[in-house]
Amino acid sequence: MKRSYEVLWATVSEVGLIIIVASIGWATRQPLIFASLGPTIYELVEQPKRKSARIYNVLVGHFVALGSGFFAIWVANAWAAPSVLSTGTVSPPRIWSAAIAAALTTLLTLLLKATQPAALSTTLLVSLGSMQTRRGAEVIVIGVLLVVLLGAPVRHLRLRVVNSTE
Secondary structure (H helix, E strand, O other), rough: OOHHHHHHHHHHHHHHHHHHHHHHHHHHOOOOOOOOOOHHHHHHHHHOOOHHHHHHHHHHHHHHHHHHHHHHHHOOOOOOOOOOHHHHHHHHHHHHHHHHHHHHHHHHHHHOOOOOHHHHHHHHHOOOOOOOHHHHHHHHHHHHHHHHHHHHHHHHHHHHHHHOOO
């Protein structure tokens, strides 16, 4: 019975959070749902005890990733390099941008004790050109804030359930 409850809880909670964030995006005509939010929602719902599921880690991890992605584009001079998704190929400036962004994101999140695996996805979205504009940065910030705002109560409820069954 417990396992059935956990499967149902995870499925309904994750789908619910995705629907809410995506619906807000639809209503505001903003792409507020993007790849790195999926694993973030997963951790909040299914792995609430992990350090990476803490609100601090989610916020700091994704925001460090965002900054690292933009910094890497600047260092690698990749602003004008085509987006990997638009061309289907990776140019040398994008390779360097991705490598620098990943290294910087990893280093800073470790130093700040804010590891968040999905943050590497965020930094790649930026450094590979998919979300390298001001609008892309705004979308990432708003999407992450929505997931935290909506996901934190779900995480706390899940923590209560997990702690009461141990």
